[in-house]
Amino acid sequence: MLDVLIKGAAVVDGTGRPAFTADVGISGGVIVELGQVTTPAARVIEADGALVTPGFIDIHTHYDGQVSWDAEMLPSANHGVTTAIMGNCGVGFAPARSRDRGTLIALMEGVEDIPGTALHEGITWEWETMGEYIDAIDRIPRTMDIGVQVPHNPLRLYVMGERAVRREAATPDDIAAMQALLSEALEAGALGFTTADTVGHRDAHGNPTYARQVAASELYALGDAMGRAGKGVIQIFNDFYRENAGDFPTIAELARRSGRPLSFTYEQDDAWPEGFHEYVTGEMDALNAAGISIRAQVAPRAIGGIHSLQGTINPFMTRPSYMAIMHLPHAERVAIMRDPAFKAQLMTEPDRPISDFVMSVSPRVEEWGADPIRMAQRTFCLDTVPDYEQSLEASLYGQSQATGRSVPDLLYDQLLTQDGTGQVFVPIMNWGGGNYDFVHDTLTNPWAIMGLSDGGAHVGYICDGSFPTYLLSHWTRDRTRGPRISIERAVQLQTTAPAEHMGLHDRGRIAPGYRADINVIDHAALAIGRPTLRTDLPAGGTRFVQSATGYLATLVAGEVVTANDTLTGARPGRVVRGAQGRAA
Template identity: 40%
Template structure:
């Protein structure tokens, strides 16, 4: 009989808690870390990690796998970037609770807010639940390549309680508020890890209607908070308004956190318009709030949050032009053939984008500020390479230059527009956010934005860009970076049993060749239900990823193992 199921030998072990690395072996038994040190005993399997770093599996607390988790077992494109636990149900959008006659409404919200095509959800969602506890029960029957935790989404809850009045943004009655409070408590007690909402006016259906949660008054937001307090556990996640007073918005979040008596986190970015330093106002207020006893964190991104444009993606410079509309659902080759016709080119270049959704029109217009992505993705591009500047140098309009770029690689070329966090052409604001004591690396959005954003690669970028390649004055110590991807987010949502390499912790582990760690450019795969497309992004340098003591990835390739399960509620480290 072997002493261990698996031993990871000879690696440089980073504990995920910020401690200095140690050369050690890790012995795993029954999905748990049994011992760290010199291990001479036998094991059913051993992995030699000599010359590699060994880290906890990464914890991603901002994903949207709510639909994907019901029809798929692999949570790509997150699980191939060292992520071993994901938290979904962010931004107030999701699919439970939901009555049968409300399904179309929730699908429309998810399609618009998170760019999941309606046909994919219609084909993929089994809808074998109505209440949130029933939704968790369905997830509990499934196996994954990561662990999954779920939050109760406010828009779904509002629609469930108020029906059509929710979509019409009518105020809730006292009875409505009491029911929302009770259902929040019910969801948390059933295993939801928290509740989420959005106040971002960009969150709309594809047709342009605002998401149900957006006009909710403070009493409704506090009803959710009171439900958390009643349950005595769980977290509150919120997308604040990005227009208006940052001071007033933060004060509202403080009041919510005070009522909930539970941790609250919110999204924070340097926006491309308005006051370029408004994010600092939020960070300063965050410091004061935590100093006076609240538990509040800002979720921040380690690079620009960028839009991707392409003929096979959700948007490109001409996707909303009237003459292009008939081509939207055509195969890529047919789009390319049409665009190579000089007459079609002249017609398309003479038009302007048109759509009922102002956010979609704004997204298309912003493509003038995009850059060619290339085979090796560049997330800090030179301003001279921006499409409008390249066009000026060539003596053509930006639309003409964009047209030519889109036809490269037989129409598979991708244009990258670094929006938030790249206002000054550098990542100085990002560095300040990442190094603030009260922030969490997040906002990767895995499972969402299938055709316009591919930020699930954040962990790979963060380690390589900030812990390995940054200039000395901005380099983040590797032990700090590993903690930022593991124990810090895990602890923020109450999952203290993971994100650390210590005896008694869950055996979620990455073995990484740090020198080789690198990202490939995103590519398009048509592998969703109904043949829907999504962006994927591969990486080099992941020697192995282990979930609950079982290897799920070797050299970046998935194994057949699916040890991931639903996580219900907060978890503490096991006693050995």
């Protein structure tokens, strides 16, 4: 007797091979039969031609604090994610001495736009070491499996204290201590090590992160420790194409010396020099051909911000009239802003300087004043069905040219639509040339893996936890402004590809012996909703979430955790401790 039988599925198995029709039999949380299955089952799911895919593996999330209070793991649980990996970009909450808790919260608040009040209220702090952190969060059953990585900033702070905050160079003793802690964490089940060196990452006080511009020798030493342990992956978010031009060789050398799989954030920046993309992809080809495993974490759409009266950022937030009312409840602000006299006054006012915190959350917000035409050309209204690949004519610039109204006037009125919940989307990265040519190129690159959703982070400004659904709907069905990709490739990018990279060889594929982490999807109905604000964080904190439709069922280890786009209350998820062996 099977536990679950999925009948009549269009199986997209995750490997990239063409879809095929089959039944899927599940027992003990594992796929045991695939084909024409006649074994009876306790539960039968009639797929009727719906897609059956492996559960999605999101390797780039920031649920590090949220996992200590949240069992549902929204928004990722709404989008077919069955394994979420945290600790990215060098930020997290372990290891952590009690004296450093506030410092780490301020760091996460600034870098990832997660309310500090919610983190102070919600994090249980039942740990000091990474091993204790893993044990603590593993005591909470949840909707999906989670994995943790060792973030560079907490590691540095734990060893160096205030010297890390001052960004002093690590001594040989410091490096030896960090190596030992990293090795212990890998033995305890951490999946890897992460770091970041980017001008946009600052704490809530505007200070650079503690791992900013560390010596390459420090990174190499930590990579050496991983090489000796023979465990773990490395994740890097680096401005190697801006002020650190030439740092890509450092990344490559880290991968070579450590012998560990490495992934780096790869998102198009307008500041790229000509030929840079070709240089990077050529280097990836050469490195992988030489046996050095290096992957690009890519996104299926522009990385950008939601400007609204509800979230963290809007283009009028530094004007004196708005600053005078920004502390008021949303409904009161909206009522005041509907007064024509208030609007007329605000429109005459100059923008004030942007705070360091706002710059950390949105490094492009200052360009509203510095280059308003360029910003207007990349600002788009988000309606009930959000469109993230609109034409220049649909931008606020295009609307202004067509109607004769000013861009600020159009923008102001858009924010007041839908009872003051109107939104505009401003692409920051992946929007060179005003199109997705670069995105298409990366999605079809053999060394690409899906990443960058930042699930759990940027809760008042960015809502990219919907990436899995967007990739599978927009890029395989809805896109009109360029070529699409196959359903098989879209599934591979977020199943087999990340599973193989992370060493999670027990999942990411529909085949006998693999974990029954599975999505049953009505592809024709698959869609994302408009970002909506929820007040459900600790201490009354707010966050944007984005719903999805079209998920008939999501299974984790054979248990149905969502049915018809609704959570069932099942909690089979646990912490993934270290690399997992291949299916028998």
